Amino acid sequence: MNKFIALAIGAVAAVLAVGGSLVPGTEEVLVRVTLDGQPVDAMVVATSANGRTQIAYNEVRQPGLVRLALAPGSHILRVEHGAGFTSAAVERGITVYRGRPLELSVNLTQVFSPAESWGYYSADLHIHSSASWDGFTPPNQLVAVQLAAGLDVGCITDHNTIAGHGPFASAARNRGFPVILSEEITSLDGHWNAFPLNSAVDYSLRKTPSDYFAEARAAGAQLIQACHPMHPLFGYFLLQGRPKYDDTFDLVEIYNGEYSRDDARTIERLYKLWNEGYRYVAVGVSDDHNWRALTTQAGRARTYVLLEGELTVESWLEALGAGRAYASYGPHVNFTAQAGSALPGDTVTLTAGEAFELAAELVLVPRYDQRELRRAWIIRNGEVASEFELVGDRAEISWTDRPTADGWYALAVVADDGDRAHSNPIWVEISGE
Numbered sequence: 316m317n318k319f320i321a322l323a324i325g326a327v328a329a330v331l332a333v334g335g336s337l338v339p340g341t342e343e344v345l346v347r348v349t350l351d352g353q354p355v356d357a358m359v360v361a362t363s364a365n366g367r368t369q370i371a372y373n374e375v376r377q378p379g380l381v382r383l384a385l386a387p388g389s390h391i392l393r394v395e396h397g398a399g400f401t402s403a404a405v406e407r408g409i410t411v412y413r414g415r416p417l418e419l420s421v422n423l424t425q426v427f428s429p430a431e432s433w434g435y436y437s438a439d440l441h442i443h444s445s446a447s448w449d450g451f452t453p454p455n456q457l458v459a460v461q462l463a464a465g466l467d468v469g470c471i472t473d474h475n476t477i478a479g480h481g482p483f484a485s486a487a488r489n490r491g492f493p494v495i496l497s498e499e500i501t502s503l504d505g506h507w508n509a510f511p512l513n514s515a516v517d518y519s520l521r522k523t524p525s526d527y528f529a530e531a532r533a534a535g536a537q538l539i540q541a542c543h544p545m546h547p548l549f550g551y552f553l554l555q556g557r558p559k560y561d562d563t564f565d566l567v568e569i570y571n572g573e574y575s576r577d578d579a580r581t582i583e584r585l586y587k588l589w590n591e592g593y594r595y596v597a598v599g600v601s602d603d604h605n606w607r608a609l610t611t612q613a614g615r616a617r618t619y620v621l622l623e624g625e626l627t628v629e630s631w632l633e634a635l636g637a638g639r640a641y642a643s644y645g646p647h648v649n650f651t652a653q654a655g656s657a658l659p660g661d662t663v664t665l666t667a668g669e670a671f672e673l674a675a676e677l678v679l680v681p682r683y684d685q686r687e688l689r690r691a692w693i694i695r696n697g698e699v700a701s702e703f704e705l706v707g708d709r710a711e712i713s714w715t716d717r718p719t720a721d722g723w724y725a726l727a728v729v730a731d732d733g734d735r736a737h738s739n740p741i742w743v744e745i746s747g748e
C-alpha cells in the first residue's frame with residue numbers, strides 16, 4: 316500500500332474514532348429547531364470563547380435540523396428564524412467535550428405575524444447565489460436561507476445570469492415556497508432587478524438603460540427596480556438629467572443592506588421624485604451575497620406587501636407594483652387613511668380643506684434583546700408634517716390634515732436600536748384643482 320494512502324486512512328480512522336465528525340478536531344453539534352413546536356428553517360450562529368464565529372443553516376431538504384462542527388470548549392449558539400420580524404433569536408451556552416457529539420433542541424416563539432394579522436407578506440428583492448461571480452450561497456440552499464429569514468416569497472437576483480434559476484426553483488418547488496426569478500442587470504450605467512424574468516438579459520457594452528428595460532419587459536418583467544440608486548459608483552440616479560437616463564422603472568431600493576448614507580440620500584431623492592408625481596414604489600433589500608458571513612444577512616431589509624387574496628408570485632408582484640407596501644429592517648407598519656378605507660398606493664380625492672384622517676398601527680418584534688419603538692413621522696410631500704414619540708413595542712397613531720393641494724403622505728418609524736421602516740405613500744388629489 317502506498318505510504319500516503321495508508322497515512323490518509325489512518326488520519327480518517329483517528330477522526331472517526333474520536334467522534335465520528337468529518338472535520339478533524341471538532342465534534343458534531345446537532346440543533347433541532349422548532350417554531351411553536353413545528354420543525355422550522357433556521358440559522359445558527361456559534362461563537363466560541365476566542366470570538367470565532369461559524370454560521371450554519373439546515374439543509375433545504377431537512378428543516379429543523381442544523382448541523383455544526385465545533386471544537387471542544389464553550390460556545391454560545393444564537394438560533395434564529397425571522398429574527399427581528401416574527402420571532403426573537405434565542406441564545407444557548409453549550410460546552411463541547413472531545414469524543415462526545417452533542418444534540419440539543421431549541422423552540423422559538425412567534426411573536427407577531429404581519430401576514431396573519433394584516434395580510435402583509437415579505438420578500439427580499441435583491442439577493443445573490445453562487446451563480447453570481449461574487450456570490451457564495453449555493454442556489455438550492457438560498458431557499459433554506461430565505462425560509463430561515465422568515466420570508467414569505469423567495470427571490471434570486473444574480474449579476475447578469477440566470478444560471479441559478481434551475482436549482483433554486485426546483486428546491487423551492489419541493490418546499491412549496493413561491494419564488495420570483497430575476498437577475499441583477501449589471502451595467503456601467505446602473506444596476507436594475509427585473510421581476511419576473513423568464514429568460515436572461517445579457518450584458519453588452521453597447522446597450523443603454525432603455526435597451527435593458529425593453530429587453531427585460533420582453534423577457535416577462537412587470538417591474539424594474541433601481542438598485543442602490545445613490546451608490547457613488549453604481550448608482551443609476553447619478554445619471555439623472557443626462558440623455559441616457561430612462562425614467563420608466565417602477566421600484567426604488569431605499570434600504571440596501573445595513574442602513575447607510577446612500578440610503579438616506581436615496582430617500583431624499585425619492586421624496587423629490589414623488590413630489591414631481593413619479594409613483595415609484597420604495598422597497599427594502601439585503602443585497603446579501605454570502606450565507607456564511609454576517610456582514611449582510613438575507614432579509615435584513617425586506618419589503619412587505621399587502622394582499623387581498625391568496626399569496627402567489629403574481630398577486631404579490633401586482634400589489635407591490637400598486638404601491639401597497641412598506642420597506643423594513645424590523646418595525647411593522649399598517650398605514651391607512653380615512654378609517655382604513657385607503658391604503659398605501661391608493662389615491663384619495665378630497666375637496667380643498669376637507670379632513671384627511673391618517674392612522675397607523677406599529678409593531679416591533681425583539682431581534683436579539685427586548686427593544687422599543689422610539690419615534691414615528693408622518694411625511695407630507697417630503698417634509699415632516701407630524702412627529703410622534705413612542706414607547707413600548709406596539710403603538711397606534713393618528714393625525715388629521717386638511718390638504719388644499721395635491722400631494723402624498725407616508726409614514727416613517729425608527730426603533731431604539733436604529734432599525735427603521737418606511738411606508739409607501741397614500742396620494743391625495745384635490746377635486747376641481
Ligand SMILES: [Zn+2]
Nearest residue numbers: 499506542549
Ligand atoms: Zn448591484
